[in-house]
Amino acid sequence: MAEVDFVITWVDGNDPEWQKRKAGALAPGEIREIPVIHMEKTNWKKKGSAFLRAKFRGKKYSGSF
Numbered sequence: 487m488a489e490v491d492f493v494i495t496w497v498d499g500n501d502p503e504w505q506k507r508k509a510g511a512l513a514p515g516e517i518r519e520i521p522v523i524h525m526e527k528t529n530w531k532k533k534g535s536a537f538l539r540a541k542f543r544g545k546k547y548s549g550s551f
Contacts, residue, residue, distance in 0.1 A: 539545045
């Protein structure tokens, strides 16, 4: 059996049961988008090497970048 890297879920927006759950969970105007810019510098070499170690050697990230 092949390994699964990630799963994408999909919801049919026309499903009446899902629309009821969505309407009960969120009040109109309760959520709004806020523009955000991440200004912290990123060490791309460190980030890339940490990703490759995690992907191919199974070693977890030790911290943020």
